[in-house]
Amino acid sequence: MLYYFLYPLAKHHTFFNVFQYISFRTIYAAITALLLSFVLGPYLINKLKVLKFGEVVRTDGPATHLSKAGTPTMGGAIILLVVTVSVLLWGNITNINVWVLTFVTVGMGLIGFIDDYIKVVKKDKKGLRARIKFSAQVGIALAAALMLYFNNIETLVAIPFFKEAQIDFKVFYIPFTVLVIVGASNAVNLTDGLDGLAIGPMIIAAATYMLLAYLVGHVKIASYLHIMYVPKAGELAVFAGAMVGASLGFLWFNTYPAQVFMGDVGSLSLGGALGTLAVITKHEILLILVGGIFVVEALSVIFQVGSYKLTGKRVFAMAPIHHHYEIKGWPEPKIIVRFWIIAIILALLAISTLKIR
Ligand code: 57M
Numbered sequence: 001m002l003y004y005f006l007y008p009l010a011k012h013h014t015f016f017n018v019f020q021y022i023s024f025r026t027i028y029a030a031i032t033a034l035l036l037s038f039v040l041g042p043y044l045i046n047k048l049k050v051l052k053f054g055e056v057v058r059t060d061g062p063a064t065h066l067s068k069a070g071t072p073t074m075g076g077a078i079i080l081l082v083v084t085v086s087v088l089l090w091g092n093i094t095n096i097n098v099w100v101l102t103f104v105t106v107g108m109g110l111i112g113f114i115d116d117y118i119k120v121v122k123k124d125k126k127g128l129r130a131r132i133k134f135s136a137q138v139g140i141a142l143a144a145a146l147m148l149y150f151n152n153i154e155t156l157v158a159i160p161f162f163k164e165a166q167i168d169f170k171v172f173y174i175p176f177t178v179l180v181i182v183g184a185s186n187a188v189n190l191t192d193g194l195d196g197l198a199i200g201p202m203i204i205a206a207a208t209y210m211l212l213a214y215l216v217g218h219v220k221i222a223s224y225l226h227i228m229y230v231p232k233a234g235e236l237a238v239f240a241g242a243m244v245g246a247s248l249g250f251l252w253f254n255t256y257p258a259q260v261f262m263g264d265v266g267s268l269s270l271g272g273a274l275g276t277l278a279v280i281t282k283h284e285i286l287l288i289l290v291g292g293i294f295v296v297e298a299l300s301v302i303f304q305v306g307s308y309k310l311t312g313k314r315v316f317a318m319a320p321i322h323h324h325y326e327i328k329g330w331p332e333p334k335i336i337v338r339f340w341i342i343a344i345i346l347a348l349l350a351i352s353t354l355k356i357r
Contacts, residue, residue, distance in 0.1 A: 001088055001089055001093060002025075002089055003020070004092070004094070006019045007020050022214060022234045022237050022238060023237075025091070025238045025241075026214070026237045026241035027241065029086045029087065029089070029090040029238045029241040030086075030241040030242065030244050030245035030248075031245060032086045032089060032090065032245065033083060033085075033086040033241075033242045033243075033244075033245030033246040033249060034245035034248050036082045036086065036246075037078060037079075037082050037245070037246055037248075037249020038249055038252065040081070041078060042253075044075070045075065045253060045260045048072035048073070048075065048260065049072050053072055053074050053120050053121070054069070054070040054071060054072060055070065055073045055120070055261055056119060058125075061318075061323065062318070062323060071258055071259070071260065072259070072261070073116060073262075073263040074113070074116045074117075074120065074262075074263035074265050075250060075253065075254065075260035075261060075262050075263065076262035076263050076264070076266015076267065076269060077265050077266070078246075078249075079246045079247065079249075079262065079266050079270065080105065080109045080265065080266070082245075082249065083242045083243055086242035086245065086246070087238065087239050087242050090238050090242070091235060091238045091242075092235050096151055097232050097233055097235060097236055098235055098238075098239060100144050100147050100148060100276065100280065101236060101276050103140075103144060103147075104141065104144045104181060104272045104273060104276045105269045105272060105273040106269070107272070108140055108185050108268040108269045108272035108273075109265050109266075109268065109269030111133060111264070112263060112265035112266065112267065112268035113263075113264070115127040115128040115133060115268075116263040116264050120263075134182075137181075137185055137186070137268070138178060140181075140272070141177065141182050142174070144177065144181060145174045145175075145177035145181075145279075146174065148279065148280065149171075149173060149174050149177075153173070153279075153280070154230070154282060155169045155171075156169075157169055157173075157176070157284055157285060158285070160283075160285055160286050160289065160353040160357075161353055161356060161357055162357060163226060176284070177279050180275045180279055180284050180287065181275035181276055182275070184271045184272065184274045184294065185268045185271035186298065187291065187295060188202065188267045188270055188271030188274065189267040189271060190301055191293060191294050191322070192262060193320060193322055193323065194322050195254055195255060195256040195257060195336065196251055196254050196255045196256060196258070196336050196340075197322055197335070197336050198267055198270075198294075199251045199254055199270075200336065200339065200340040201291070201293040201339065201343035202243075202247050202270050203244055203251065204343045204344055205274055205290045205294075205343070205347065206243040206244045206247060206273075206277070207240070207244050208290045208347045208351060209240050209274070209277040209278065209281060210237050210240035210244060212277075212286075213233050213234060213235075213236035213237040213239075213240055214237040215227065215354070216228060216229060216230040216234075216281050216282060216283070217229075217230055217232065217234020217237070225354050225355075226357070227354065228282045230280065230282050233281055233282075236280060239277075247270070250262065256332055274287070275287065278290070286350050289347075289353075290346065290350045292343065292346035293346070296321060297320045297321055297322070300324070301319045301320050303315045303316075304316055304318075304319035305319070322335055322339070
């Protein structure tokens, strides 16, 4: 909105020119989101406590988790609020891509909120029934995929590390988009099982897509790097910047020992946002690297369930994989920080594909 109202004032004073720059607005979107999280965080966490929105911890998990019972959850609502306010302030809200990304983020957040509400307030451990939850996620992702497809999103998909390798998905780009968005949303949800374990790699992944959005949306840089130029995608850097700021602000409270958990309202929405960023910036396959931690967590569940069904044997002591290391005796902060380190390495590797092709 600041862009909308203040940039036109550049006619009167050159200072207002800064509001046209995506780089400037991205930085201030991140700072605004971070500061808002610091200011609103303690108040909202207290509110969650008063409302008795406390975590119900499962008793069949690692025993160290039992002491976490009652930790306020649904803190993801703070992230959603802060990202939305910051994007409204600093983003160009006439940009279609910003709308699609906001739609997926808020839509997935709503599904997560209903799930959390049933678990935490209605005290029904199962939450939203899996089939309904999954169908709703697919519905949101499909709506986004259709909006993008009919707004002429490029259906060519680039293969990382290969300069000329591109596959044209044509109309199959629609189910592919759904797969990326729903997959990312659920993978982040599965990762969110230790203090700061999901939000750390989320900061790193959002920062990476912030950079990619800026690069693909800049006609000269995209041509220099020989990457796909995506008109109107640069604006997503502002959104990703707000995600980085809000996630850093959340980590302040979610770091071990956590004062708050994000709940499904946080994990499903952030994951959905990440998947949508990957799609619109046309770096879909690269998400496997950028969100490598989320991919490995999801794969560990697939292998565990698959192996158990086929052979009756487990691959890990417990899936998702962070539980495996807990059972092996690694202290929680060690697992978390090591996963963050791996996420940083993977993000650097992903960025290097801009040159190594
Ligand atoms: C989310 N939720 C956490 C918190 C967070 C198919 C199966 C693999 C599904 C999986 C599952 O249910 N995943 C969904 C996992 C839970 O956290 C809440 O959920 C929100 C995210 N959705 O924000 O509100 C617990 O995680 C801990 N936590 C922290 N710090 C945080 O910052 O310590 C969360 C955030 C919290 C807290 O203890 O209560 C969760 O783990 O439940 N299921 C599992 O993960 C279960 N795995 C399993 O059954 N494995 C089997 C098969 C099915 C693969 C196997 O290995 O054989 C494990 N989870 C638990 N106990 N809690 C095992 C049993």
